[in-house]
Amino acid sequence: MSKRMIAALAALAVSGGAPGAASAQEVKIGLILPYTGPGAELSPNMDRAIDLYQKLDAAQIKPFKLTIIKRDSKAPNGAAAKVDTQELLTQEKVDVIAGYIYSPDAIASAPVITAGKRLAVIMNAGTAFITNLSPYYVRTSFTLWQSSYVMGEQAAKYLHAKTAVVAYTDYPPGKDALDAFKYAFEHNGGKVIDAIPAGGPGATPDFTPFFQRAKDEHPNVLFVFVPAGDQATAVVKTYAALGMKAAGIQLTGTGDIVPDNMLQGMGDSAIGLITVHHYNADLDNPQNKAFIAAWKKAYGADATPDFTSVGAWDGIAAIVHALHATKGKIDDGAAAVKSLEGWKFASPQGPIEIDPQTRDIVMNEYLDQVYKGSDGKLHEKVLATFHNVKDQCKALAIGPCAPKK
């Protein structure tokens, strides 16, 4: 062994023995998002939010230094995400895992997360039962049950609809959206007359045949869930092109069909749409005003964050909180998770909290309607606010959230 190597080893031993003593303690965050494939357009929204948090709230992060190690989850089927998770935990030895845009990514990675015993913050994936799959999962995004349940309730109460057709992307969160909407709508006197599986998350289908079928059934409302992104624009345009509005069918959905960053591209077809979601860029609260202003300053006047950005923003805030609460020992997964149980945060979407029982987010849901503002652009106005909405799938313990027998 050469002298230089011995010196290097000695230096390593010293620096490893006294973390954060002289320089900032480095914390490695493994970030898993689809950088290629059909979800690639969603990743920049989240990357930008994470960069922005580090820039704006640098004082909050001190004395720690966040190192983000990015991995590509590719197609929304979980295969690559699982490999990424394993590689990040065993090779890169990250302290925390974060990300997961698509539910199959988080579902497939759950056993690896459990074995790796590190905190994993879900920043987007919204299938309700995911947090049951590993005790190290904490979610800062949403569940489809939160928005779809409220939408089902309001379709009956606010829109006075009697019948509904549901069209959903055929994978776990789509099934959640269907179940939640149907449960709430039918408990409030409505009837779901048809449920149409409309393709998978991988590619944007031509929605014409699905919506044609819905139109021929003459429901009062058409409730749609698709993963935000490309598919949302296609949904709104097809709804308009088939003349469903004139036929008296109101399009509703989760906020996934009107993502803030795509709203302007939808044109006037989007005006009047009614959705339920936990975030829209027009929300009137000081955190959101500051968030939007900072976003436009950093990324241009035409750039708009959307709910995926907020999920990432809150996720990084959660990780920073856990860092301080564990005094830097965030690699102790159990302690990190414990520090986040009951954590409260003033998010751009309004006040949020992590439910200590389920490790899932508790937040406000907003009944929104799209309108054209005096500036000629499309905006969303809040028709009603529902405070501290919990995930009803786990609260009611039904379907895939029921305790295993």
Add this chain to the structure above:
Amino acid sequence: MNAVADIAGIVLGGLAAGTVLFIVSVGLSVTMGLMGFVNLAHGAFAMFGGYLIVLAMNRAQYGFAAALALGFFGTAALSVVLERFLYRRLYRAGELDQVLFTIGLIFIFIAGITIVIGPEHQTLQLPAALSGQLNLGFIAYRTYSIFLIVIGFLIALGIWLTFERTRIGGQIRATVDNRRMAESLGIDVDRLFTITFAFGSGMAGLGGGLGAEFLGLDPQYPLEYLVYFLIVVSVGGLGSVIGVYYAALILGVLNFALTLYLPKGGTIFIYALTILMLLARPRGLSGRKEQ
């Protein structure tokens, strides 16, 4: 509404989707028939043209017709460059080499578009005259679908007339039937290749833009629809415009009806039918006979 209107809706929706497939695939059929070249990257030309059209409208404020012309000629020009420098070297290569080359080209296009334009979906903004509903008397249907069906019919008719009634059409038919003989009669086959390749690619580009309303437009486009383009060409028959037109319309209507009635995986029947069809008529609906 009644059953007649429902069925009319299916037929019109399917014909419109089929027309898009026809416009994109017709070039593939002709170039495969003419040159025996397996150009899997044909969909990449469609995507390129689609991007030209949509970006010209959204970013450079082109009108719809001007953007379509740009898409056609822009894609044709690109294809001539690629044909001269790359494709030409592989005309005499084995089929596996051609497949590998064109699949590679697809990935280059996907990565290129992702880097230069971005991974996000591009939206076609239709002119006001083409959006909305058109009242046909017995049913009100999407104006754009009807516009597409008419355009597709005119294109099919135009290409068919060119093939059957003009000198260059005769030369193309002669070359498809027997290349050596055509060459020895003094037909400049190289020039013919370039012209048809450019035209076929231009049509694909046009189809990419016209069809963006149905097929969408993002960097994954050439892989997403490759199978459909190949089905249309193999069922229609290589080098046959009319065969490809029928095949595309049949595929469009069947796919639409199956998706509507059996939204969960009804489309597998398309593949089953394709296999049966090719077992019964290996050269397609009206493929030209083997020499």
